[in-house]
Amino acid sequence: MTGSTRLRARLADRSAHVGVVGLGYVGLPLAVEFARAGFRTTGIDVDAAKVDAINQGTSYIPDVPNADVAALVADGRLWATTDASVVTDLDTVNICVPTPLRKTRDPEMSYVVSAVEQVARYLHAGMLVILESTTYPGTTEELVKPMLEAGGLTAGVDFFLAFSPERVDPGNPTFNTRNVPKVVGGLGRESTDLAAALYGAAIETIVPVGSPQTAEMVKLLENTFRMVNIALVNEIALMCDRLGMDVWEVVGAAATKPFGFMPFYPGPGLGGHCIPIDPFYLSWKAKQSGFDPRFIELAGQINSAMPHFVVDKIAEALNRRRKPLNGSTVLVLGLTYKRDIDDIRESPSLDVMALLQAKGARVRYADPYVPALNARQWRGEVDLTSEMLTAPALAGADCVAILTDHRAIDYRIVVESARLVVDTRNAIAGSHPLVFKLGAPSPATPRVALPADPAQAVT
Numbered sequence: 001m002t003g004s005t006r007l008r009a010r011l012a013d014r015s016a017h018v019g020v021v022g023l024g025y026v027g028l029p030l031a032v033e034f035a036r037a038g039f040r041t042t043g044i045d046v047d048a049a050k051v052d053a054i055n056q057g058t059s060y061i062p063d064v065p066n067a068d069v070a071a072l073v074a075d076g077r078l079w080a081t082t083d084a085s086v087v088t089d090l091d092t093v094n095i096c097v098p099t100p101l102r103k104t105r106d107p108e109m110s111y112v113v114s115a116v117e118q119v120a121r122y123l124h125a126g127m128l129v130i131l132e133s134t135t136y137p138g139t140t141e142e143l144v145k146p147m148l149e150a151g152g153l154t155a156g157v158d159f160f161l162a163f164s165p166e167r168v169d170p171g172n173p174t175f176n177t178r179n180v181p182k183v184v185g186g187l188g189r190e191s192t193d194l195a196a197a198l199y200g201a202a203i204e205t206i207v208p209v210g211s212p213q214t215a216e217m218v219k220l221l222e223n224t225f226r227m228v229n230i231a232l233v234n235e236i237a238l239m240c241d242r243l244g245m246d247v248w249e250v251v252g253a254a255a256t257k258p259f260g261f262m263p264f265y266p267g268p269g270l271g272g273h274c275i276p277i278d279p280f281y282l283s284w285k286a287k288q289s290g291f292d293p294r295f296i297e298l299a300g301q302i303n304s305a306m307p308h309f310v311v312d313k314i315a316e317a318l319n320r321r322r323k324p325l326n327g328s329t330v331l332v333l334g335l336t337y338k339r340d341i342d343d344i345r346e347s348p349s350l351d352v353m354a355l356l357q358a359k360g361a362r363v364r365y366a367d368p369y370v371p372a373l374n375a376r377q378w379r380g381e382v383d384l385t386s387e388m389l390t391a392p393a394l395a396g397a398d399c400v401a402i403l404t405d406h407r408a409i410d411y412r413i414v415v416e417s418a419r420l421v422v423d424t425r426n427a428i429a430g431s432h433p434l435v436f437k438l439g440a441p442s443p444a445t446p447r448v449a450l451p452a453d454p455a456q457a458v459t
């Protein structure tokens with residue numbers, strides 16, 4: 001029996017022992033789906049707290065219910081470890097570790113390299129290795145393959161290698177790991193088929209493509225598409241702001257077109273571990289071949305200017321109240337990069353807060369998903385804790401800035417109690433005399449008679 005026939009049989013009858021390296025937003029839901037499909041599943045993570053949580057049957061990812069983890073752990077189908085030597089016993093391993101950017105906007109591949117080193121140490125014939133971390137086209141063949149082959153085994157012959165991008169959308173109540181189609185590109189037909197067989201046990205639709213490089217590029221096209229379209233609508237919002245028009249009304253009406261248009265919405269900037277980062281992996285790779293990727297650079301410039309625009313908007317709103325930003329208290333509503341999740345990575349709220357502080361504002365925040373924020377996380381001078389959204393807390397701020405529109409927040413209380421609101425997400429429907437919206441005309445300011453200028457006084 002060849003290695004591939006044996007593995008195919010073990011995947012078909014679920015006797016394969018599968019592993020997931022990196023148990024975060026991507027890895028834990030995937031491990032849970034594999035275990036649910038009937039595989040004995042082992043999670044490997046360098047973070048002992050995550051490993052302990054799983055083995056105690058608890059989840060730290062909001063989209064994964066505690067009860068699901070508890071049931072699978074109790075059944076003996078899911079467990080976790082920090083000890084990578086367990087790879088010796090695994091038939092398959094999926095690598096789901098972070099791929100951030102360096103300060104220079106170059107790919108930071110150290111997590112992938114260290115995870116692949118661990119797998120390479122215990123790699124054995126007949127094994128299937130799949131990289132899921134989002135990365136530049138060519139990573140699987142140019143970086144991962146040589147590292148795994150260094151021990152003497154050949155990819156596509158002695159062991160199998162594929163790339164499959166993760167498309168999970170945290171907080172999405174409709175789409176999850178199971179029902180989002182999975183793109184799979186293997187190094188050769190055998191690798192693609194085996195990867196498709198593994199995922200096919202746990203995921204509804206599999207989309208095979210011709211190579212790992214194609215699969216890597218698919219993910220980058222998807223995320224670049226989002227980044228560029230968000231930048232486009234952010235620029236339209238800036239134009240509407242200048243022209244005294246309401247971008248929310250414009251996008252809402254355009255979205256009624258049943259073909260050829262897809263709505264994107266403006267906001268305070270881009271956040272999360274994917275959209276602001278992944279396109280720069282592509283841009284970095286393209287530049288290595290002398291290709292200048294203009295859309296990505298331009299979109300990055302527009303999106304990264306948005307926090308500055310929001311701070312200007314807050315200053316303008318305060319100015320209408322004859323208050324300087326310097327010395328005013330701004331209560332930021334929503335820290336996470338999008339609604340109804342607990343993830344603050346790359347969140348533009350943190351940039352807005354740092355900019356407000358630099359201009360002398362006193363910054364407070366409220367976010368039901370983020371109980372505390374240390375000074376380092378927001379480049380601030382002090383640690384902060386989330387405030388309860390009571391009428392006195394709202395009224396105690398000179399301005400309330402809505403930066404993330406969590407559904408759990410009661411926006412009626414915000415409008416009733418706040419002295420001034422800057423709404424960057426259209427969380428407050430319609431127009432209101434106290435609410436300044438991103439990309440919409442400012443509410444009319446009642447004219448206030450200025451005190452007489454003593455220099456002009458007629459004696």
Ligand SMILES: NC(=O)c1ccc[n+]([C@@H]2O[C@H](COP(=O)([O-])OP(=O)(O)OC[C@H]3O[C@@H](n4cnc5c(N)ncnc54)[C@H](O)[C@@H]3O)[C@@H](O)[C@H]2O)c1
Pocket residue numbers: 021022023024025026027044045046047050096097098099111114115132133134135166167168169170273274
């Ligand atoms: N979060 C998302 O919405 C999302 C969506 C699609 C794709 N992705 C991509 O998936 C990958 C993982 O993202 P994430 O959000 O799950 O990250 P995460 O930070 O939530 O999880 C990564 C995990 O990997 C662990 N880890 C790091 N180095 C390790 C090592 N050498 N060995 C074992 N464990 C290690 C970390 O401790 C952490 O638990 C990234 O490439 C990301 O771009 C993320």
